[in-house]
Amino acid sequence: MxxxxxxxxxxxxxxxxxxxxxxxxxxxxxxxxxxxxxxxxxxxxxxxxxxxxxxxxxxxxxxxxxxxxxxxxxxxxxxxxxxxxxxxxxxxxxxxxxxxxxxxxxxxxxxxxxxxxxxxxxxxxxxxxxxxxxxxxxxxxxxxxxxxxxxxxxxxxxxxxxxxxxxxxxxxTLPWQSGYGGLGWSKSALNEALGTDTMTSVDQLFDPRLKGRIVLLSEMRDTAGVIMAWQGADPTNFTDDDFYAALDYLQEQVNNGQIIAFQGNDYVTGLENGDITAVIGWSGDLAQMGEEFGFALPETRGNLWTDNLLxxxxxxxxxxxxxxxxxxxDPAVAAQVAAYVQYISPVAGAEQEAAAIDPALADNPLIFPRDEDLAKTFIFMPLTPEKETEYGEAWQALLGN
Amino acid sequence: MRRRSTPYLLLLPGMAWLGFFFLIPLASLLATSLQRPLGPSTEDGFAPALEFTNYSAALLAYWPQFLKSFAFAGLASLIGLLIAFPLAYFIAFRAGRWRMLMLVLVVLPLFSSFLLRTNAWKTLLSSEGFIVETLNALALLPDDRVLNTPIAVIAGLTYNFLPFLVLPIYASLDRIDKAVVEAAADLYATAAARLRTVILPLAAPGVLSGVLLTFIPAAGDYINAQLLGSIQDKMIGNVIQSQFIIVRDYPTASALSFMFMVTILVLVLLYIRRVGTRELV
Structure with a gap:
C-alpha cells in the first residue's frame, strides 16, 4: 500500500x-x-x-x-x-x-x-x-x-x-530522484536487545531476540530483493526458485512471529513509539528521523529505486x-531540489552546485553516493506482465491480503 | 382531485438515484465477478464470461479473512453496545443540563479524520504508551503488547463506530414517555424489572439500528486491521483492496465484494427477524 x-x-x-x-x-x-x-x-x-x-x-x-x-x-x-x-x-x-x-x-x-x-x-x-x-x-x-x-x-x-x-x-522517462531500500533501526532499542547500535547484515533482522519487533516494507521489490540478495541470489536476474525461496523464508518468519507487519512508510511511527526495533525501510525516511535512528545498506546489497518523470x-x-x-x-536547479528532499539526484554536476550551497550536503552519501555505495545496491529485475501478476499474488498472500 | 400517479412521481427521483448509483454499479460488479482472464497476466485484461469458479476459488483462498471480518465486527458491536447503552441511558435520563454537551462530545470525534483517529491509536497502544505500561505493571498482558494484535483491531473498530451506536439508542431512550417508567415503579417493579420489561423493549429499535450501523461498516473496514493489526489480523476489506488496487484481479475482488454483500444481507435479515421489530428509528 x-x-x-x-x-x-x-x-x-x-x-x-x-x-x-x-x-x-x-x-x-x-x-x-x-x-x-x-x-x-x-x-x-x-x-x-x-x-x-x-x-x-x-x-x-x-x-x-x-x-x-x-x-x-x-x-x-x-x-x-x-x-x-x-x-x-x-x-x-x-x-x-x-x-x-x-x-x-x-x-x-x-x-x-x-x-x-x-x-x-x-x-x-x-x-x-x-x-x-x-x-x-x-x-x-x-x-x-x-x-x-x-x-x-x-x-x-x-x-x-x-x-x-x-x-x-x-x-x-528521465529520473526525478532515487533512493535505497535497506536496513533501518532504532539505536536505543537495538542496543537494548542486541547490545549494539549498528546493523550491517540482514541476519540481525532475524535474531530471535527481536521477535515481534521487525517490520518489512510492503513493497515487494524492496523486501523480496533485499532477502534474495541476502540468500545469495541476484535480484537483477533471478529465477522463480530464488523468489519463492525468499518468500518461503519470510513466511516462516511471519509464522513464528518474528515479522509483525509489512508496511509502507508508517513503520516510522512504530520506530518512534518503540514498538518496532528494526525494519527494511527507505533511506530517506530514516535519514529524516534524526540521530537516534540508523540506516545502512546491508553487506549483501540493498534496493536502488528511482522515481521517473513521464x-x-x-x-x-x-x-x-x-x-x-x-x-x-540544470545542475544548479537539481542541487536546490536535492538540498531540500535529500534523495539521490540523477543530475551530473548537481554535487558541485550543492557544495556551493552547503559542503555537508555534497558529502552526504545518501544524496550523492560514491561508487562504493552504489556497489552495495542492485536494481530489481524488470518483470514480464505474467511474472508481475504471479509474484504480486504470492506477495499479497504473504502479507495476509 | 387526487391523481393516483402522484406518489409514484414523488418516488421517481429516489428510484432514479438508486437505479443509477446502486443497481447499475451492482450489476456491473456482478458481471465483473464472472469475467475470465485473457492471459496469465492481469494486464492482459478480462473478458465477459460466466466463470462461477471465481467465487469458489476466492472463498477457498480467503475464508479466514471472511471469518475474521465477521468475528471482529461482531465483537466490536457487542463491546460497543455494552459501552453505548449505559452511556446513552445516562445522557437520556440523568445528564440534565449537560445532555447537549454530552451529545456533542459523543459526536465530536467524527469531526476529525477517520485515519487520523485510528493512527492516534497506534500511539495510544504503543509499547511505551501508558495503557500498555499500566497493563504490564498489573501483569495483565500475556505478550507485553497490544498493538499489532486482534485486541487492537477490535478496540479500534469499537472506538471508531461507537457514536453510531450511542446516537440511535439515545434517540430511542429519549422518546420513552417517563410516565410509563414511573407507572412501572408505581406497580412495584424493581429497577431491574423496569429496565428489563419497560426500557429495554422500548429501546429495541435504537439498539437494532445502532448495531446495524456498527456491524456493517466495521465488517467491511480495512483501515483498523491495516494500522493496528498484524499480518494474521487482516480482514476481508484488506483482501478486496489489495486484489483490486495492487494485484488488479478485478474478478476476484468483485466476487469477494459480492459474497461479502450477500453474507451481510443474510446476517442482517436473520438479525432483524430475531430481534423482531418493524420500526427502524
Missing part, C-alpha cells in the same frame, strides 16, 4: 514535523479508501502550494503544465511555495499546476488506467512512477516519447541511471512539460 516518499523533516520547523510524518502517511493510506475523508490533511504544508481541481478542461497550447508528484518531493519554503517552480514560471511564463496527488504507484495507476485505456486525457502532463510502474505505463502504450530536442540538459543524466531495463535508452499519452502540454524537465536537469 502506502509508498509515499518523504522528504527530510530535518529542514522543517520542529512544530511541523509530527504533522508532516502523519500527513504524508495518511495521504498514502487513504488512497483506496473512498469512504474515508481526508479533510484534516488539507491543513498540511502541501495544501498551500499551487493546487488545482483535477476535472479542469485541458486547454491545449496554454502556458500551463500539470505535474502530479509524490507528496513533499520538491523544494518548499516555509510559506509553502517552491522557489524552483516560481523561477521556472518567471523565466518561461509557463504556469505550473503542481499537484501532490501521486501517493502510491498502484493506486494512481488504478485510478487513471480506465481513462488511458479509452484514449482520454488524464489532465496531467507529468507523472512520477517508480521504475517498475513506469515499465507498466510504457509497455501498455500510456507513455508519450520525450522529444529530446526540447531537453538538451538530458545529457546531464548520470551514467548509472541511463540504461534501465524498462526504458533502455530513456526514450520515455509524460502520459494525450497530455495537453507536452512541449511545456519537456521544458520543465529540461529546467530540472
Amino acid at each position: 502506502s509508498t509515499s516518499r518523504r522528504p527530510p523533516r530535518a529542514s522543517l520547523p520542529p512544530e511541523l514535523r509530527p504533522l508532516l510524518s502523519r500527513r504524508s502517511f495518511l495521504l498514502a493510506a487513504g488512497a483506496g479508501a473512498a469512504t474515508v475523508t481526508l479533510a484534516a490533511c488539507g491543513a498540511g504544508r502541501g495544501g498551500s502550494t499551487a493546487t488545482t481541481t483535477t476535472g479542469e478542461a485541458a486547454d491545449t497550447g496554454a502556458a500551463r503544465v500539470v505535474w502530479s508528484n509524490w507528496p513533499l518531493y520538491i523544494d518548499v519554503d516555509d510559506a509553502g511555495t517552491s522557489a524552483t517552480l516560481a523561477a521556472f514560471t518567471q523565466s518561461t511564463g509557463i504556469d505550473v499546476d503542481y499537484l501532490e496527488d501521486y501517493n502510491d504507484n498502484a493506486e494512481f495507476y488504478a485510478k487513471v488506467r480506465p481513462l488511458l485505456e479509452s484514449g482520454q486525457s488524464i489532465d496531467r502532463d507529468i507523472v512520477v512512477p517508480t521504475d517498475w510502474m513506469a515499465g507498466i505505463w510504457i509497455r501498455n502504450g500510456f507513455a508519450s516519447p520525450l522529444d529530446k530536442a526540447n531537453i538538451p540538459n538530458a545529457s546531464n543524466l548520470i551514467a548509472s541511471l541511463a540504461t534501465p531495463g524498462f526504458d533502455a535508452d530513456r526514450s520515455y 509524460i502520459p499519452v494525450n497530455a495537453a502540454h507536452q512541449a511545456n512539460a519537456e521544458q520543465l524537465i529540461n529546467y530540472y536537469y
Whole structure:
C-alpha cells in the first residue's frame, strides 16, 4: 500500500514535523479508501502550494503544465511555495499546476488506467512512477516519447541511471530522484536487545531476540530483493526458485512471529513509539528521523529505486512539460531540489552546485553516493506482465491480503 | 382531485438515484465477478464470461479473512453496545443540563479524520504508551503488547463506530414517555424489572439500528486491521483492496465484494427477524 516518499523533516520547523510524518502517511493510506475523508490533511504544508481541481478542461497550447508528484518531493519554503517552480514560471511564463496527488504507484495507476485505456486525457502532463510502474505505463502504450530536442540538459543524466531495463535508452522517462531500500533501526532499542547500535547484515533482522519487533516494507521489490540478495541470489536476474525461496523464508518468519507487519512508510511511527526495533525501510525516511535512528545498506546489497518523470499519452502540454524537465536537469536547479528532499539526484554536476550551497550536503552519501555505495545496491529485475501478476499474488498472500 | 400517479412521481427521483448509483454499479460488479482472464497476466485484461469458479476459488483462498471480518465486527458491536447503552441511558435520563454537551462530545470525534483517529491509536497502544505500561505493571498482558494484535483491531473498530451506536439508542431512550417508567415503579417493579420489561423493549429499535450501523461498516473496514493489526489480523476489506488496487484481479475482488454483500444481507435479515421489530428509528 502506502509508498509515499518523504522528504527530510530535518529542514522543517520542529512544530511541523509530527504533522508532516502523519500527513504524508495518511495521504498514502487513504488512497483506496473512498469512504474515508481526508479533510484534516488539507491543513498540511502541501495544501498551500499551487493546487488545482483535477476535472479542469485541458486547454491545449496554454502556458500551463500539470505535474502530479509524490507528496513533499520538491523544494518548499516555509510559506509553502517552491522557489524552483516560481523561477521556472518567471523565466518561461509557463504556469505550473503542481499537484501532490501521486501517493502510491498502484493506486494512481488504478485510478487513471480506465481513462488511458479509452484514449482520454488524464489532465496531467507529468507523472512520477517508480521504475517498475513506469515499465507498466510504457509497455501498455500510456507513455508519450520525450522529444529530446526540447531537453538538451538530458545529457546531464548520470551514467548509472541511463540504461534501465524498462526504458533502455530513456526514450520515455528521465529520473526525478532515487533512493535505497535497506536496513533501518532504532539505536536505543537495538542496543537494548542486541547490545549494539549498528546493523550491517540482514541476519540481525532475524535474531530471535527481536521477535515481534521487525517490520518489512510492503513493497515487494524492496523486501523480496533485499532477502534474495541476502540468500545469495541476484535480484537483477533471478529465477522463480530464488523468489519463492525468499518468500518461503519470510513466511516462516511471519509464522513464528518474528515479522509483525509489512508496511509502507508508517513503520516510522512504530520506530518512534518503540514498538518496532528494526525494519527494511527507505533511506530517506530514516535519514529524516534524526540521530537516534540508523540506516545502512546491508553487506549483501540493498534496493536502488528511482522515481521517473513521464509524460502520459494525450497530455495537453507536452512541449511545456519537456521544458520543465529540461529546467530540472540544470545542475544548479537539481542541487536546490536535492538540498531540500535529500534523495539521490540523477543530475551530473548537481554535487558541485550543492557544495556551493552547503559542503555537508555534497558529502552526504545518501544524496550523492560514491561508487562504493552504489556497489552495495542492485536494481530489481524488470518483470514480464505474467511474472508481475504471479509474484504480486504470492506477495499479497504473504502479507495476509 | 387526487391523481393516483402522484406518489409514484414523488418516488421517481429516489428510484432514479438508486437505479443509477446502486443497481447499475451492482450489476456491473456482478458481471465483473464472472469475467475470465485473457492471459496469465492481469494486464492482459478480462473478458465477459460466466466463470462461477471465481467465487469458489476466492472463498477457498480467503475464508479466514471472511471469518475474521465477521468475528471482529461482531465483537466490536457487542463491546460497543455494552459501552453505548449505559452511556446513552445516562445522557437520556440523568445528564440534565449537560445532555447537549454530552451529545456533542459523543459526536465530536467524527469531526476529525477517520485515519487520523485510528493512527492516534497506534500511539495510544504503543509499547511505551501508558495503557500498555499500566497493563504490564498489573501483569495483565500475556505478550507485553497490544498493538499489532486482534485486541487492537477490535478496540479500534469499537472506538471508531461507537457514536453510531450511542446516537440511535439515545434517540430511542429519549422518546420513552417517563410516565410509563414511573407507572412501572408505581406497580412495584424493581429497577431491574423496569429496565428489563419497560426500557429495554422500548429501546429495541435504537439498539437494532445502532448495531446495524456498527456491524456493517466495521465488517467491511480495512483501515483498523491495516494500522493496528498484524499480518494474521487482516480482514476481508484488506483482501478486496489489495486484489483490486495492487494485484488488479478485478474478478476476484468483485466476487469477494459480492459474497461479502450477500453474507451481510443474510446476517442482517436473520438479525432483524430475531430481534423482531418493524420500526427502524
